[in-house]
Amino acid sequence: MAKFTRRDFLKIAGGYLAGAALPNKLFSTADNNTNSPNIIIILCDALSARHLSLYGYPRSTTPHIDSFAGYSTVYHQHISGGNFTTTGTASFLTGMFGWKHRAINQGGLVLPEFASTNPYSLLGADYFRFAFSQNPWSERLVGQSYQDVDNFLPVTAYSLREGNLVTGVFKNDRTLASIAVDDFLFSLQGDMAGSSILGSYYKEKIFSSFLKERNDSPRYPNGIPEILLGGYVAPYLNEDVYNGVYLELSQLEERHSPYFAFFHLFSPHFPYSPRSEYFRLFRDGYAPPQKNAHPLSPKLNEVFLRSQRTAYDRQIAQVDEEFGRLINKLDRTGVLANSYVIITSDHGELFERGFVGHGFQFMYEPVLHIPLLVHAPGQVTRNDVYSPTSNVDVLPTLLHITNREIPSDVDGVVLPALGGVEDPDRPIFSVYAVDNSVYGPLKKAVIAMRKGSYKLIAYLGYENFDQVFELYNLTVDPEEMFDLSNKETEILSKLKQEFYSHLEKANQPFIKK
């Protein structure tokens, strides 16, 4: 396959950008012989709902998403099934909680028996199915059903680096090859490359391909954003990535109907490196409620937490602006009229209790509460849903709106306002269990259970922190300031009982007889 360079991309993108100015319905040449709607999912990695002005954050981080909400259904209490990419994305794709799909380790995989429970396999060949994940761990998960993806871009697409070996040479065994090649033999950072000579050569080749552009970007005073996960490295510019998203969607519109397109975009994930103009934002001295450092946290000081929070908010502001440009173009070209457009995330980000980031033992709202906005084809008014929903609900909802059967393994239910009914008392789980084997019962984990107004957080198996529970009433205490586990003992006991009964059921298939 011919190498697709960044320069090639810019040439083509230039043409498409010019084309975007043309009248509505430009891209209507595809045969549309079914009534199935197109589905576009834009998942922004590590985008916490708690940092979006849409959900009441005091900083105006997301004016464009706010405006998109004006003709979408907004889910106000949408919760991720995990607090880092693997578990969160796997829950989103499979419609199952982490203790069932078992993609619980960093870079882990869904159990083989559930590898076909995802939109790609279940929507079937009637749909043209497209995938682009900038996050290598999410790419691995989609790669588990690569045979059901009709166009599967590499992690490095629209980035500043050259393509990678896996998608060039081992594309039919994408997931395992990525573990062996990208993350081990030719690891670019972190652990040493397993290939002594070729690993070193590859590192030189890849780094040389982007070093100049990486270092000479005056518009990025803090450096350009980079994908740094496991052995992967890929610097990228959000403007290129979002232009790429539009380019791909334009091509899908032109050539396929119906289509399903999933974009897992890396920003605003750490490192937070917004463009220079966003550095002017949020010099407001905003001080969020101060919370005591968690016993398991590295106890980072408050000044550092606030500086990171501001950097993150600026990164969100840039993502929002890119998103706004994209939505405007999609609107002008008629895409919004015939497509479901879903905006969400895989998990949030935390800047409190002595910790920055995600993916550790912290299951507080900023890291679990994620945005969900669904624009239905032609929708012109806003709709709000306030009852708790989970990202395991997205898959059954997609299957419902496309008239497909929902597999019985799926934990999620059809989202309210899209065919489902509100159920405020249904338990919703978020799982963090990186220290467990996929093949055994969960013994060392932090699991959050949301039920009605209450949220139970269970810490299991940690040294000096085993069987510890926290209880919050999110209706009266959305900041989770007051742990009620010692006060509302009756409710705690009831919720614990329910939690253990679900955990036991989830562990059952993994207990050796």
Next chain:
Amino acid sequence: MKLHKLFAGRLPDRQSIFGVYAVIVFLVYSWTLFTSFYKLPSWMFYLSVGQILSVYAYAFSIDLLESILVLAGVLFLEFTLFLALRNNKEEFQSRSILVVLIVLISSVLRLILFRRYGDIEAFLSGELVWWLVTLSLGLIIAIFAPRNKWIRKNLDSLAERVTVFLYIYLPLSFISLIIVFVRNIN
């Protein structure tokens, strides 16, 4: 004709090439196995035994390619630069082993020293000097060290001892190639 005869007398025999390849295989595969032990605990958490073996199949396939490339490099040096040396035939094995040791250690050292992404500039800016020093040092040592009988004897003995690894790694590599091929056919 006389020149041809002279050079023919300096060319290494098959057994010596085999010995050098054994050292290359030993070093290349050992490094891969060593680094894999950092990864193995996490793989065991989420990959099945079959999947872990498949990861090793990729590793051994790449190692096979890498070992052949290194051998090709050594033979290239042999048939160009070292052919002019008088005792080339006797010293080939030890000389080539020294070249291989120096180049591989140098490459591995780079991977160890610059493993962090923050070292990217140091990794790239010192690249030319690093390899010039490595090659100069390698050539000087490779030309002079084999003249010492003790060094030659020990390097030849190393080659002899590690030959056993060829009988383990090469069949495994061919099986690995088949596994990788099968996994990648559509």
